[in-house]
Amino acid sequence: MAHFMTLPEAVAQNLNSGDTAAFEGFTHLIPHASAHEALRQGIKDLTLVRMTPDLIYDQMIGMGAVRKLIFSYAGNPGVGLLRRLRDSVENGWPHKIEIEEHSHAAMANAYEAGAAGLPFAMLRGYKGAELARVNPNIKSVTCPFTGEELAAVPAIRPDVTFIHAQKADRKGNVLVEGIVGVQKEAVLAAKRSVVTVEEIVDDLSAHPNACVLPGWTVTVICEVPGGAHPSYAHGYYPRDNASYIAWDRIAADRDTFLAWMKENVLDATPEVFDDRVSHLRSRS
Amino acid sequence: MAHFMTLPEAVAQNLNSGDTAAFEGFTHLIPHASAHEALRQGIKDLTLVRMTPDLIYDQMIGMGAVRKLIFSYAGNPGVGLLRRLRDSVENGWPHKIEIEEHSHAAMANAYEAGAAGLPFAMLRGYKGAELARVNPNIKSVTCPFTGEELAAVPAIRPDVTFIHAQKADRKGNVLVEGIVGVQKEAVLAAKRSVVTVEEIVDDLSAHPNACVLPGWTVTVICEVPGGAHPSYAHGYYPRDNASYIAWDRIAADRDTFLAWMKENVLDATPEVFDDRVSHLRSRS
Amino acid sequence: MIETDFTPTEMMTIAAARALKNTDVCFVGIGAPSAACNIARLTHAPDVTLIYESGTIGTAPSVLPLSIGDGELCDTAVTTVSVPEMFRYWLQGGRVTVGFLGAAQIDRFGNINTTVIGEYDHPKTRLPGGGGAPEIASSCGEIFITLKQSKRAMVEKIDFFTSFGHGEGGDHRARLGITTKGPTLMVTDLAVWRTDPVTHEFTVVLLHPGVTREMVQAECGWTVRFADEVDETPPPTELELTTLRDLNARTKAAHSGAHTGDAA
């Protein structure tokens, strides 16, 4: 059964240096507050998993918290490249991270296989694609009925998954609505899970077929309003596109980056997220 | 894009003798009206696919329309066995049908693989289970990462799938709510699909993550209110349990069965279903 | 308060219900288990999570469903998922602590047959088949079984291995690479049976009030093994019995409904 606690407590109890961790979110509901808390607690040597590493992974890589990245698309969506990731991969600053790279289809299937308790996922994928040459975790299986060869990738099973969701009820049942991404799979595939939510309510009032994680599948719930900012929480506040655009400039320079991180992450608290979305709520 | 037509037209244009057909529904939303129309049109030699063959497949088997059955649980839920199925398998009346038998997990995965365009499904299944001995379509694959052996079954790809749903809008988008079973997969896995609905509306008013089949994935929509009876349509009318209980007596005797089929199916029309649920609507 | 006036079936359902813990996640098999699971929920285990294979998770029906997909299961569930998701994420995903099964035919090692009586290709009686049972038996943390005793049901050798219990006993399960516990408990209308930790044979540990060893053997097709110490099953409490009878009465009223007769 999910426990309710503060985000600092949740991170301290569930994320260890050296862990394989997923902070999932597909554009929507990206768990920024959780990632920032992990940085404040000085967690290091992480293997980070995510289909779409964006600002938070750029930040964690730039702060030297990451040993390895497993991913399929590393960009600032609609804006450009991830400059801290580039600096690590191209120049080794602050150190060179290890990379395991897949396609979206393979990552989505690998999470799905993790949730389904399977050791691997299969897909009709990577045909003619060169990732299969550089990633030894892309293998194949043969259909025992047709002889067709299909791609195979290991299931993703994080030590801990962090997601942000709209609501939880007092029994810890979690509702995710809108663009649901791969969050349900990322939680079900993980050994532990921390879910930050916009609010805790008496009744989820969820559609019977909505994306709901029952409380007993979740380790911890933390109420962190605004915790996805500058990503968005459908029904609460829109995406702060201007902050995504601004990030490109902040991340372009190491000193600017470090100063920004000190001011906005290291010296901040989870409570600041509520303020950061206050001007956006009216546009939701 | 889905075409709108009457159920007799839809069956005439989409179901041929010799086809592999799925009339899916997992207790909820079983497409009774479509199955009855298929019997009226004298379609024969069908390979019927379904996880839970119940009354309609019992009826189709008893009427001699079925060559082969692919299934995982053949019972009258909560009532007993399927007596027409038994009479065929045990006594060859009206003829002996061929059987391909799976577990629910395998059938659900096989539909899922069909919807996903894969040639087969894999699952951790059939361990120690004797179906693997009697069904040559249960094979295995080996995980290329862990060496674990997993069960493999061919994907299900029906020539045509029939389902019943709550609503369609005028563009043919279909909404299924409540116990959604394997209907989405059964439609997406099939070459053609016929969807009967309780009503056609201007706006589905569907939750963003509800089970919706876009109009371009469906071949035909037919408005047949009550078309699931004595199964139910969540939000429209409840399950007519008394009719399920009564079926056990009707199906127990060949002559009683044939007389019932003549009166209630062969001499009936799709329009009678609306009447059959009229007394149930108030209980919904 | 202890009741003394109850039927063997009531005792069976209540004894089975007691085996579920408040923290269990239980996959409810079709038939007999449904009553036991819901009595557990309505008495000592209000937070037990009941899952039906129709996709309903955390359901809390006020009447017992006739089918495993009645509308009330969905209306009262925490969430309702598709059937492929049910079998992939929830059952195969290893999230279910207890699978609760009935049985048409069972042997002393908890192997179950619900497929055929007689030969598979030429059956004397064609039963419904396995449904969810083959993977419930291998994927759930452990398996509880409940059925009414009879020599027809409890046999020396089952006709077909629909779902695997402990096979030939001993470490047969482990030899097949199955990592879950398999059948650990059987509750009949006469007794409570636990699996021997070594041989994995069902062993009577409790006799229901008024039941003798001879009565258990008379309704069982194999030579019954009894534990060194066999106690008496605590009789139903007033709460248990009232809860069960109320549930059965609500269920009967709900399912009898006006019979339409003209369509099935």
Next chain:
Amino acid sequence: MIETDFTPTEMMTIAAARALKNTDVCFVGIGAPSAACNIARLTHAPDVTLIYESGTIGTAPSVLPLSIGDGELCDTAVTTVSVPEMFRYWLQGGRVTVGFLGAAQIDRFGNINTTVIGEYDHPKTRLPGGGGAPEIASSCGEIFITLKQSKRAMVEKIDFFTSFGHGEGGDHRARLGITTKGPTLMVTDLAVWRTDPVTHEFTVVLLHPGVTREMVQAECGWTVRFADEVDETPPPTELELTTLRDLNARTKAAHSGAHTGDAA
């Protein structure tokens, strides 16, 4: 009415939009394709189905999304599915008629690189990676590509095969067992290119108004092949141009918003 005052980018977007039919189901790649796909929807193809990899199916945004997962894509969609379902049922399921991709680097056979400039292990520039592209390229009925021409983007040899077009040309695609058509169309800011049916090399079939063969060659890293008959791309109609400019204006207004500056 025909407009004569338009930019090469506007011509590119409009020419790309024209390639989509009203009955197409289009998987919209990140970046440049989004504008073309939505202009198609807002002009001649109102019923075109646009799918974004974020899970939104049949979406109809009033402004262009900055990301492929902006909220309006969900608000206006027929349905929104999970990302695993998107890649399994919808893309791999073979339901998408056209995959519309951009490209950081492309060769004459429609092979695309969005992974690295330089060596994979020691890249000069680390690009975002493939995202959905590897399987979009193999699973969609055919592939349309749109990009602004430059010698940096259109190269003799790409640094990395992120997604496979026609490989070395000819029947290379079929030899790998890929049954879909692959790239059939490329629309740049200077020309419209079709794939040669035999060599599968991109061939200029239309030059945008005012563009010469020399201008196309000047911004292309390989020796450009021209069709036997090269026509002029019909210039934008007033409707097309107005629709595009309105869309761009709405988009700009929506994305600029008040900059918070204190959190990203």
